[in-house]
Amino acid sequence: RKEVEQDPGPFNVPEGATVAFNCTYSNSASQSFFWYRQDCRKEPKLLMSVYSSGNEDGRFTAQLNRASQYISLLIRDSKLSDSATYLCVVNPSTRGGGNKLTFGTGTQLKVEL
C-alpha cells in the first residue's frame, strides 16, 4: 500500500464548478499535512496546510480526518487558472528525520469553459 494515495484523475470540470479531492495516508503517526499545487513541468508550490480543525483560504477548503486517515481539498467556483495537478503531502516526522515530505502522485484538474 502506498503511503499516500490519491485518485490521479483527470477531473474535467466546467468553470464555476465545485470540485473535491480526497487523499488517504497510511502512517497513523503522521503529524503534518499539506496540499501543494504543481503546474505542468514546474515546481510544486504550497497551496495550504491542513489542520485538524479544517481551514479555508478563499475558494479553497482543506479538511483532515485523523480517525479515517484522509485529507480533502474542496475548490469552489473553479477558475481556468485552477487547472493543475494537486499533490497531497504528508510529513510523518515527529522528531529527527527533519522535514521530510511524502507525496501522493497527484490529482490532475482541468477546468474548462
Next chain:
Amino acid sequence: EAQVTQNPRYLITVTGKKLTVTCSQNMNHEYMSWYRQDPGLGLRQIYYSMNVEVTDKGDVPEGYKVSRKEKRNFPLILESPSPNQTSLYFCASSPGVLNTDTQYFGPGTRLTVL
C-alpha cells in the same frame, strides 16, 4: 528575491559520465533536500540535510551523493549515471527542521541519461 536555484535546468548525458546538479538558496534556510519525480511514482526524497555537514539518506539514495559544505549550497552528484536515473529533479529548502515548516522548491532539472 528569495529563491531556490538549480543548474542546469536541462541536461542530456551518457551512461557513466559523472555529473553534478547544483542547488543554491538565498534564504538562510537550515534544511535542504533533493527529490526526484517520475510518472506514476510522485516525488521521492533522495537525500536531505538538516544543517552544514549534516546529510542523510532519503527513500531512494542509491546512485547519488550529496554534500553540504556551506549553508546555501546542496549539490547532487551522480558519480556514474545510468538510464534509470533519467528523471525530473527538484531541490527544496525550508527555514528549519520542524515538520510544519514550508518547503520551497527550485525550478527543477530535467535529466536524461542515454
